[in-house]
Amino acid sequence: xxxxxxxxxxxxxxxxxxxxxxxxxxxxxxxxxxxxxxxxxxxxxxxxxxxxxxxxxxxxxxxxxxxxxxxxxxxxxxxxxxxxxxxxxxxxxxxxxxxxxxxxxxxxxxxxxxxxxxxxxxxxxxxxxxxxxxxxxxxxxxxxxxxxxxxxxxxxxxxxxxxxxxxxxxxxxxxxxxxxxxxxxxxxxxxxxxxxxxxxxxxxxxxxxxxxxxxxxxxxxxxxxxxxxxxxxxxxxxxxxxxxxxxxxxx
Amino acid sequence: xxxxxxxxxxxxxxxxxxxxxxxxxxxxxxxxxxxxxxxxxxxxxxxxxxxxxxxxxxxxxxxxxxxxxxxxxxxxxxxxxxxxxxxxxxxxxxxxxxxxxxxxxxxxxxxxxxxxxxxxxxxxxxxxxxxxxxxxxxxxxxxxxxxxxxxxxxxxxxxxxxxxxxxxxxxxxxxxxxxxxxxxxxxxxxxxxxxxxxxxxxxxxxxxxxxxxxxxxxxxxxxxxxxxxxxxxxxxxxxxxxxxxxxxxxxxxxxxxxxxxxxxxxxxxxxxxxxxxxxxxxxxxxxxxxxxxxxxxxxxxxxxxxxxxxxxxxxxxxxxxxxxxxxxx
Amino acid sequence: xxxxxxxxxxxxxxxxxxxxxxxxxxxxxxxxxxxxxxxxxxxxxxxxxxxxxxxxxxxxxxxxxxxxxxxxxxxxxxxxxxxxxxxxxxxxxxxxxxxxxxxxxxxxxxxxxxxxxxxxxxxxxxxxxxxxxxxxxxxxxxxxxxxxxxxxxxxxxxxxxxxxxxxxxxxxxxxxxxxxxxxxxxxxxxxxxxxxxxxxxxxxxxxxxxxxxxxxxxxxxxxxxxxxxxxxxxxxxxxxxxxxxxxxxxxxxxxxxxxxxxxxxxxxxxxxxxxxxxxxxxxxxxx
Numbered sequence: 001x002x003x004x005x006x007x008x009x010x011x012x013x014x015x016x017x018x019x020x021x022x023x024x025x026x027x028x029x030x031x032x033x034x035x036x037x038x039x040x041x042x043x044x045x046x047x048x049x050x051x052x053x054x055x056x057x058x059x060x061x062x063x064x065x066x067x068x069x070x071x072x073x074x075x076x077x078x079x080x081x082x083x084x085x086x087x088x089x090x091x092x093x094x095x096x097x098x099x100x101x102x103x104x105x106x107x108x109x110x111x112x113x114x115x116x117x118x119x120x121x122x123x124x125x126x127x128x129x130x131x132x133x134x135x136x137x138x139x140x141x142x143x144x145x146x147x148x149x150x151x152x153x154x155x156x157x158x159x160x161x162x163x164x165x166x167x168x169x170x171x172x173x174x175x176x177x178x179x180x181x182x183x184x185x186x187x188x189x190x191x192x193x194x195x196x197x198x199x200x201x202x203x204x205x206x207x208x209x210x211x212x213x214x215x216x217x218x219x220x221x222x223x224x225x226x227x228x229x230x231x232x233x234x235x236x237x238x239x240x241x242x243x244x245x246x247x248x249x250x251x
Numbered sequence: 252x253x254x255x256x257x258x259x260x261x262x263x264x265x266x267x268x269x270x271x272x273x274x275x276x277x278x279x280x281x282x283x284x285x286x287x288x289x290x291x292x293x294x295x296x297x298x299x300x301x302x303x304x305x306x307x308x309x310x311x312x313x314x315x316x317x318x319x320x321x322x323x324x325x326x327x328x329x330x331x332x333x334x335x336x337x338x339x340x341x342x343x344x345x346x347x348x349x350x351x352x353x354x355x356x357x358x359x360x361x362x363x364x365x366x367x368x369x370x371x372x373x374x375x376x377x378x379x380x381x382x383x384x385x386x387x388x389x390x391x392x393x394x395x396x397x398x399x400x401x402x403x404x405x406x407x408x409x410x411x412x413x414x415x416x417x418x419x420x421x422x423x424x425x426x427x428x429x430x431x432x433x434x435x436x437x438x439x440x441x442x443x444x445x446x447x448x449x450x451x452x453x454x455x456x457x458x459x460x461x462x463x464x465x466x467x468x469x470x471x472x473x474x475x476x477x478x479x480x481x482x483x484x485x486x487x488x489x490x491x492x493x494x495x496x497x498x499x500x501x502x503x504x505x506x507x508x509x510x511x512x513x514x515x516x517x518x519x520x521x522x523x524x525x526x527x528x529x530x531x532x533x534x535x536x537x538x539x540x541x542x543x544x545x546x547x548x549x550x551x552x553x554x555x556x557x558x559x560x561x562x563x564x565x566x567x568x569x570x571x572x573x574x575x576x577x578x579x580x
Numbered sequence: 581x582x583x584x585x586x587x588x589x590x591x592x593x594x595x596x597x598x599x600x601x602x603x604x605x606x607x608x609x610x611x612x613x614x615x616x617x618x619x620x621x622x623x624x625x626x627x628x629x630x631x632x633x634x635x636x637x638x639x640x641x642x643x644x645x646x647x648x649x650x651x652x653x654x655x656x657x658x659x660x661x662x663x664x665x666x667x668x669x670x671x672x673x674x675x676x677x678x679x680x681x682x683x684x685x686x687x688x689x690x691x692x693x694x695x696x697x698x699x700x701x702x703x704x705x706x707x708x709x710x711x712x713x714x715x716x717x718x719x720x721x722x723x724x725x726x727x728x729x730x731x732x733x734x735x736x737x738x739x740x741x742x743x744x745x746x747x748x749x750x751x752x753x754x755x756x757x758x759x760x761x762x763x764x765x766x767x768x769x770x771x772x773x774x775x776x777x778x779x780x781x782x783x784x785x786x787x788x789x790x791x792x793x794x795x796x797x798x799x800x801x802x803x804x805x806x807x808x809x810x811x812x813x814x815x816x817x818x819x820x821x822x823x824x825x826x827x828x829x830x831x832x833x834x835x836x837x838x839x840x841x842x843x844x845x846x847x848x849x850x851x852x853x854x855x856x857x858x859x860x861x862x863x864x865x866x867x
Contacts, residue, residue, distance in 0.1 A: 052462070053461075054461075073461065074461035074462065075460070075461040075462075075465055075467075078461065078462065078463065078464035083462070083464075086459075090456060090458060090459045090462070091456065091459065092451070092452055092455035092456050092459065093455055093456075094451075094455055095451060095452065095455055098260055098263070099264075099448060099451075100452070102264075102445075103445075103448045103449060103452050103463070103465075104463040104464070104465075106448065106449070107449065107463060107464050107465045108464055112445045112446055112448070112449040112465065112470070113445075113446060113469075113473075114444060114445055114446060115440070115441045115444045115445075115447065116440060116441075117444060117445075118265075118268060118440070118443045118444055119264055119268070119443060119444060119445055119447075119448055120257065120261040120262075120264040120265040120268075122445060123257070123258065123261055125445070126258070126260050126261050126264065127258060127260070127261075129260075130260040142260070143263055161459075161462075161463055162463075165463055165464050
């Protein structure tokens, strides 16, 4: 197994009496593609929120590589290379795709503090942003305001923003949510083509996609990790089948 | 860097921020009062000062999405600083203005740490509370501020030792307009920079900013301080050109007025505050004969109408109209 | 005049009860819809002027005018909710803020047009005037009456919220609007009714306020600040929070004015800002 890119140790979180994460021990090796699955309300998005610092855990630690990042702010974690996308498009409606990605690149390169030279003068940042948009086949509409982009393009822009931060670990929260089935495979092929320097953990409900693109699968139920294994192991696991076919699924 | 070396995306971004002919026309038009309305230069000077104040609010509200109900705090602080320095015997305008800028900037920087921690309702309350706090402090410190009677005995020296602040407002308007134009250049530069883009990012989606590695609080502290400096300069100009300072410069009504002016003109478009200030101040001058209560009736009605029917202000409405005309042609 | 600490406490508490009536509606509706309604005190002012007109011009008894102060504020709020507020649910804070400031401006101007800019007198019946001696302390009858009314209303509100079906819906909507909708609660209707009740209470508060703090055209502005402080300090959507915050504010404002008159309202604003910084969600805020 490669060195770990991301790991959690004993992560707990509850809202009042509702336990949303209990003793989470997650290990994501470098360069791997892991899927995080589980019924609605299992705590998948909460786990991403905990790892990226949008929620504070009650207990436990989060490690990015060797480094304990539990106390860092979300933007500091991004600077360290831990980046997420959102299940519901969380974009900048009136910025063009080019502006949004350029902004992200500027933040990474430390240009965003500069307020004297005009934006186009930062050719390297603009070029890098444009190259990312080209690679995700968004170049044709990159000058249009984000809110005018087609839904599928907005999903790609979510990923473009994440890539512009140069992540080491990418957490994708249902990247294909709302995208028609035919296009979702296309979107995932983009994801699987990503550089092998990036470790990816994605939440996805479509089992065809999960089994096709994930190297290993983590199954969450009721705020706990039920089991982790290769797609073959997961497909054969009785407990997992119970969760998905039995009565526990609701909502 | 010469335009020939720009890549296509760069050229695209460049085109968005190029000076437009209409902008040049606007600034040339600001000189017209000298020729056509020499009796209204005092009013023109007040408009320029109000426009500068609205521009400073635009930087935080229009660009960074920070709603403030207490922006007059910095205006009034600058006003009292400039007024007191002149009253204590140093009537040189430019250094007095610089002192107003520094004082308001220090206050802005100190309060920016509070501002950056809040959003939404809490932010509105905090800005309101801070504004009231300062107004009340000025009211209590009558020995310093003159209290409800206002600050008396402000005497300005000649500008550059040559130009007297006269009754006709020639010097006042030249002075205010020049400062406004310089501040505008600064603001224009700033919003077209990477930092300006980051501010628009905060306005568009504050939640996403940390997820792309952006330290929003640091950006907010910076722009809030810059806006406070600009508001302080506007206040200082008012004190120097009118040679008096009243408690009203700190009041809630002034914070509300500047908000109305900016919204009327159109927030987030640089010229919004300027256009709003012209419309508002000219209208108030025209209706100055009527009871101020009725003035507020129409301002209130106008606010409701703008919010419901013209959410991007006069400039936003004009832009939309132009687009309609163009697509029809 | 020698006012004992107890006297200051008593007057302050009565004043606090007034602030509670004025603000409790805003607290609940803010907690439910997150609608920044800066025009809340315009409804209070309306109630005040209704009572002034009924008692002074039409010769109604003071007590009989109070239900009408409540009703008129509630009815006008229903109309405004339908015509204006409803369009801006989910709009930005700024838009809500501006719309309601616009309403405040208009209401202040209309009040000045009809009633002028002077303080309005109110004719209290003789049995509400003067003071009584209780345990050696001389207490204003009207203030006792005010405290009594407020405590009864608080009890009714708490009971209604805890024990009625509608109260349960209100609590659900304040707690989690999306989940309440999911449970089939018509949140818009619940909000409209709550909004009307809250505005009505403000109207009643406005009527009761005349004797204590006076009434003029600027009331909608002057007391907006106090109401916002109560809401901010008490926390959104919390009746208990509003009650405690209003009492504290009333007592400390009264004590401040009595013991440190030269500071004016400075002390109150300072306490508000400090409290907000310490606990942005208010003393009783949960979210």
